[in-house]
Every structure is written in structure tokens, then in C-alpha cells.
Amino acid sequence: MTGAFVVSLDLELMWGVRDKRTVTSYGDAVLGERQAIPGMLQRFAANDIRATWATVGMVFARDRRDLLNHAPALRPAYADANLSPYGALEDLIGSDEGVDPLHYGRDLVAQVAATPGQEVATHTFSHFYCLEPGQTIAAFEADLEAARAIASGEGLSLRSIVFPRNQMTPEHIAAAHRQGIDCYRGNPGTYAYRSRSGAENSAMVRATRLLDAVVPLDGAHGYQLREVAEGPFNIPASRFLRPYVRKAPAFSALHLRRVMGEMTEAARKGLMYHLWWHPHNFGRNTEQNLAMLDRLLAHFQMLKREHGMASASMGDLAERRLSAAAGT
Ligand SMILES: [Zn+2]
Structure with a gap:
């Protein structure tokens, strides 16, 4: 089997960072x-x-009314009320994408959907936190139902999910399956990357991941896909692509070298290598970040020529698995 380079991006605008950063600090x-x-x-x-x-x-909403019309009646009642975006809907966001491009992104979704080979998937309706106290499975399922409805209004059907902050449990995965999802991005298999709530995500854990971004602390992160008898397919992340750091270009160079080394190893051994990031990670130092992507993609082209490495979206892998199961 030849290796595959899988890319996923969490497209979230301010909704993914609103509890940690402000429009002033990160807009x-x-x-x-x-x-x-x-x-x-x-x-x-x-x-x-x-x-x-x-x-x-x-992000799909045309305007505030469209957003409120799609919002589920059952909303997550987080113990930390700041985690819920619903309080901000009435007065903290603008009326539509024209006046508030930080919260609405229908035009961006349309650009993605119009580009060949790109899969529009879900990151939940409200950037839902599955491990935060106060949330429930019922609220999660209502959230995904809303995500599905707003996407289908654009003629898009969702088959893959990335859980916000990579927080998930088997119960949430089963609920996603009931909402038509057949694959998800799991976490890398080692300790530093397991699914955690915000409170459990200690400085030590974060430091371990930071170090592992540049030196092979826990080996290369390529893997073989594991079959599951039923339920959604896990397509674990291999690595988060860290944005260019202007103050530490040497760190960025080392990180890029680590990622390319892992891609090479995956291509040679016929493994999956799943790289992910957020578009807002490229929103600063955009030129340097796109130059980094150019180097990664040139490296991928070399691996494709020499080892037959393929490019695949999460949905492609899920589709391949379903057709294999059907014997086609
Ligand atoms: Zn997110």
C-alpha cells in the first residue's frame, strides 16, 4: 500500500478563539x-x-437572522459560561459578512467548495466543547443537527468531523454517527496528545507538544489506518502544522524539517500522514506561511514521484473504506 498525505483545516474565524482572544488581540x-x-x-x-x-x-450564516434561525433550541450549558458563543449573538456580532467578516464566512465556504478536491466538513455548529463540564450528548447532537441543516442549505452534505479543541469521547463519536458522520479526526496516539478539557491541558503537556514539534520526542507520527467493525472511521491527526514564528525563524525551520522528515518516512513505509492547522494560523505572516506550504507541497510532489504517495481528504479515506466494505 502506498502512503497518503492527508490535510485538514479547522475553518472557524473568531468562533474558534473567542473565549481566549479578543477582536483587538487576534482580529x-x-x-x-x-x-x-x-x-x-x-x-x-x-x-x-x-x-x-x-x-x-x-460561519455559513448569511446574516444574524439566518444564524439565529439555525441555532438549536437545546444549547450547551457550560459551567464556564464564557465558553458558550450564544451570549454574544444578540449584540456582539455584526449583521452580516459585509460588516463583520470576523464572524461570517459564507464567501470563504463558497471558495472552498468551488475548488476541486476540497471537502467541506464540520467543526460543529457552535465550536462545541465535548469535554467541558455542563455539556451533554443531547446538546451536542442538537448542535450537529444545526450544522447539518445550515450546510445543506448550501447544497453541502457533511460526512467528516473535527472536534473543537480535539475534545471527544466514544459517546460523542456515536452521536456524530447518528448525524450522518462517517469519519473523524482522532488524536495522535501518545500521552501528550490525548483528548483533554481546557483545565487538564497543563503547561507541561503543552511544552511537551511544543518540543515534539521540532525534535522526535515520541517518534514519527505516520500510521497505518485501523479498521473498525462499525461506526465512524478514525483518521487521527499526525501533527499540527505550527505557524511561522517571526521572532524564532530557526524554530520554524526545524519544525518544517521535522514535518518533512515524517512525511518522507510515511511515504517510504506506506503510512498515513495527517497534517492539520487553522487558516487563521496563516492570517499573520501570510507570505512566510504560504512559502512554508510551498516547500511542503514541493516535498510532497517529490514523495509522490518517488514513492507513489497520494493526497487524500478525510472524506476520500472514508469513501474508500465504505466501497471496500461493499466489495466494489
Ligand atoms: Zn477549532
């Missing part, structure tokens, strides 16, 4: 997605890269 990076996304799409198209864009449902 420029989110606005920068408007340049970064077309830049990525153009490179993906030129290199035949098939990528999954896990998109927050609220």
Missing part, C-alpha cells in the same frame, strides 16, 4: 484568512491536494 489574524485561504486553495489546486475543511456552522 487581524482572523481577517488575514481572507488572503490566506485563496492562497492555500490556489496551491492545493495546482498540486492536486485534496483537503478537508472542517467548518464551524455559524
Whole structure:
């Protein structure tokens, strides 16, 4: 079996960061997605890269009324009320994409959907946190139902999910399956990457992941896909692509080398290598980040020529598994 390079992006605008950052501190990076996304799409198209864009449902909304019409009646009652975006809907966001490009992104979704090989997937409707106290499975399922409805209004059906903050449990995965999802992005298999709530995500755990981004602390992250008898297919992340750090270009160079080394190993051994990031990570230093992507894609082209490495979205892998199961 030849290796595959899987790419997924969490398209969330401010909805993915609103509890940690403000429009003042991070709005420029989110606005920068408007340049970064077309830049990525153009490179993906030129290199035949098939990528999954896990998109927050609220990003699809035409305007505030559309957003409120799609919002589920059953909403997560997090113990930490700041985690819920619903309080902000009435007065903290603008009326539509024209006046508030930090919260609405229907135009971006349309650009993704119009680019060959790109899969529009879900990152839940409200950037739902499955491990935060106060949430329930019923609220999660209502959230996914809303995500499905707003996407289907654009003629898109969702088959893949990326769980916000990579928080998930088997019960949430089963609920996603009931909502028509047949694959999800799991976490890398080692300790530092397991599914955690915000409170459990200690400085030590984060430092371990940071170090592992540049030196092989726990080996290369390529893997063989594991068959499951039923339920959604796990397509674990191999690595988060860290954005370019202007103050530490040597760190960025080492990180890129680590990622390319892991891609090479996956291609040689016929493994999966699943790289992910957020478009807002490219929203600052966009030129340097796109240059980094150019180097990665040139490396992929070399691996494709020499080892037959393929590009696949999460949905492609799920589709392949379903057709294999059906014997076609
Ligand atoms: Zn997110």
C-alpha cells in the first residue's frame, strides 16, 4: 500500500478563539484568512491536494437572522459560561459578512467548495466543547443537527468531523454517527496528545507538544489506518502544522524539517500522514506561511514521484473504506 498525505483545516474565524482572544488581540489574524485561504486553495489546486475543511456552522450564516434561525433550541450549558458563543449573538456580532467578516464566512465556504478536491466538513455548529463540564450528548447532537441543516442549505452534505479543541469521547463519536458522520479526526496516539478539557491541558503537556514539534520526542507520527467493525472511521491527526514564528525563524525551520522528515518516512513505509492547522494560523505572516506550504507541497510532489504517495481528504479515506466494505 502506498502512503497518503492527508490535510485538514479547522475553518472557524473568531468562533474558534473567542473565549481566549479578543477582536483587538487576534482580529487581524482572523481577517488575514481572507488572503490566506485563496492562497492555500490556489496551491492545493495546482498540486492536486485534496483537503478537508472542517467548518464551524455559524460561519455559513448569511446574516444574524439566518444564524439565529439555525441555532438549536437545546444549547450547551457550560459551567464556564464564557465558553458558550450564544451570549454574544444578540449584540456582539455584526449583521452580516459585509460588516463583520470576523464572524461570517459564507464567501470563504463558497471558495472552498468551488475548488476541486476540497471537502467541506464540520467543526460543529457552535465550536462545541465535548469535554467541558455542563455539556451533554443531547446538546451536542442538537448542535450537529444545526450544522447539518445550515450546510445543506448550501447544497453541502457533511460526512467528516473535527472536534473543537480535539475534545471527544466514544459517546460523542456515536452521536456524530447518528448525524450522518462517517469519519473523524482522532488524536495522535501518545500521552501528550490525548483528548483533554481546557483545565487538564497543563503547561507541561503543552511544552511537551511544543518540543515534539521540532525534535522526535515520541517518534514519527505516520500510521497505518485501523479498521473498525462499525461506526465512524478514525483518521487521527499526525501533527499540527505550527505557524511561522517571526521572532524564532530557526524554530520554524526545524519544525518544517521535522514535518518533512515524517512525511518522507510515511511515504517510504506506506503510512498515513495527517497534517492539520487553522487558516487563521496563516492570517499573520501570510507570505512566510504560504512559502512554508510551498516547500511542503514541493516535498510532497517529490514523495509522490518517488514513492507513489497520494493526497487524500478525510472524506476520500472514508469513501474508500465504505466501497471496500461493499466489495466494489
Ligand atoms: Zn477549532
